[in-house]
Amino acid sequence: MTTRIFAPHRREVLAGLGASAAGLIVGGAGPSVTAQLALQARPATLALKSGQPATPIWELAAVSHLRDVRLKRFDRCEVVFRNDLPVPLAPVWYGLHGPAASDPLRGRAPAAPATTEISNISIASAGTLLADFRLFEGSLKQPARPLPIIATELSHVAVDRDEVLVIEEWRLRPDGTAVPPGQDPKDTTPLYTINGQTSFELSALGNERLRLRFINGSQRTVLAIKLESHEVRVMALDGQPAEPFPARNGALVLAPGARADAFVDAARSAAFLLHDGKEARPVGSLKISGQLERRVPLFEPQPLPSNDLPEKLDLRGALRFDVALGAADSGWARPATFSTASAPAFRAKTGRTVVLALQNPAPATTVFHLHGHPFRLLDKLDDGWKPYWLDTLAIEPGQTQRIAFAATSPGRWLIESVVTDWAAPRLVRWYGVE
Template sequence: MASLFPMLDRRTLLTGLGAAALEAGLPAATLAQARRSLALSARADSLVLRQGGMATPIWSFPGEDIRANRGETIEVALSNDLPAPLAVYCRGIDGAPAGEPLLARPPLAAGANESFQLPLRHAGTFLCDPGLLNDGQPRPLRAKPLIVLETERVSADRDEVLLIEEWRLRPDGTAVAPGTDAKDTTPVYTVNGRTSFELSARANERLRLRFINASQRTVLAVKLEGHEVRVMAIDGEPAEPFPARNGALVLAPGGRADAFVDTAATASILLHDGKEARPVGRLVLSGEAPLRAAPMPSAPPLPSNGLPPQLELKNAQRFELVLGTPADWTRPASFTPSAPPAFRAKTGRAVVLALTNRAAIATVFHLHGHHFRLLDRLDDGWKPFWLDTLAIEPGQTQRIAFQAEYAGRYLIEQVATDWAAPRLVRWYSVE
């Protein structure tokens, strides 16, 4: 199976973090029904993770994916029906300091409830991620997609979410949470909670596919055989459209990519975790007549979310962060808001962070509150897309830049790409 990804060796998998996805133009009636309040309840659940086997106990947020409109503010009512504390973070939602876990919102105790507001300034693919406090817990906890729709119509026929999750199963069929020794466990991957996912479509139908890597530790590549996968957005922010390299999207843990795919034939959906490729589903061409006589013309870029086209780096504030070591970093369960910040940024200024990975394996960096550009080696330009998550190889330094637009206090995270590695956090302020 590895030959299906001839270019995806370990190095390529960790550096090809530009990806793809699809958007459907939804009728106005659908938009008018978007939610303005949201009830989220974390509770015991189960998934069938072994063919013919018993369901595996897990924790989750039951119910449909969350969909809302750009420009809305949603009131989140969160309840914790688990026997462990909970901290939910909406990954990719910029400028929401009142919703920051551990800083504005302490961990939610078992049996407790809370509410907070999320301003949805940007359209895109986001993720309600409960991973901050899930390390070492009795069961793994599923994340939940959050889709914010554009106010403009987008040229696609359907809008589909593909939530990719990784599980580590013991021989007895139980699943271990991340941050736990994974010895004698087997990795299992699901798409939308299924070990064998199937998506049916008509010929020449344009799909907006929202790929989400909800794995807590593993960089993944996903490939749709025999189709051009055209990247439209990365980590929730529109990009200048481009074809995915070798047809594969490479996503860091928590990373998202929107891609347009014009369906042409039944095809396998393949997943590569840096060690081997495996089929995780299929795109099945239905027996109905083609939706149209020929594929649609190339789509224009998705509507801008208003991020600045240029960053003024000459007078940027510059800071260095060392990853891969516990010095100055702490586990979320031990985090205290009174700890000193990693850096203080001035509102309206550009900020450049030099991220050096001292670990022996790749480490994933995630910035809360703002999206960033990945800078070229000489700081004389940047990649033509925005990110909120970046995997950095051992011994390497990457530089990123962002506009400190939103005043407040926000977390930064790092985690090594090993199932047992602890998640570590610090915080920064914009003032």
């Protein structure tokens, strides 16, 4: 991938980051900053089709980091965001739960072109997060890439390697250009990448224990990813630890925006297979290039450290609401026309358990995302829940799924709904915790 980035912008972003952080620490205004992150929305290109020019795209890049962005749980991070794209934008955080989460539609306007904004975020939980400006897709001229953010645990996790694998979907025209989501994909063909590569290769030693952080970076398609001939043990979903369990048939099924942390003990070279609901295709490979000698054999992995979410939810005393996803007469709006002056989907008092009956009236699968709080997926009889937390859920056509969460973070929070159709618009509403 080649990136068109102008040196003065990079210097300006980094200089602003250093100056503002110094002012906070020396001046003593508010809690101390323990981490710094400089983000830039910028044009780039991606080599997606052999023999054709690189495809123009937009991306959110961490110009303060040479490799993955890794913060720590309980960091207070100062974020400097530079918008070098021709439309107003702001990063939206997925998996960043808590009262200090940054959300540009709840009263803060997105950054205008050629401007820099500074904000602070608190990393309340360890896990796999996603920073993304594609909520503003109505104004995007090119398809865009999100940015994975890793919040590491405070205690050691027994793995040899920790790798991020972002799966992305592109709709390519015959000339090699790409159609952004929300537009008619006529005369395009789908193409999938891992970490921006059409043929991704992960090199490892035999007997290494890998922590693979899978992210469905596509915006419309539910995808299944499988590593052939290996057991894939799910350790976390949507940034929250789960009771470890083997993936069914070794495949992880991820809704757009969903994340799954899995442990894999590398045994042999194998293919990564991707299934988009129509066909399976190889999208990369694990290549074994040696052997790791161990004095102690590998044991069953222990659960990841807790993020201190409640062990139990009071379903009997819960507030209950019906939410029809995307229904035209129920207050849903495109992000460009969203206003918190609109009626909320629901309101809850701080500390209450909330149960939502999510109804999908559309003829296609619809993806729901809850900002501000992770939730439990309830059993069909509403008498218990699955042993994991989520913030994103795909609901089949005509179906209703029930979820529950503890309303612990006061404020106004977004909910999102989008049909798994490339041309379908992304819709938003808000809910209040008071």
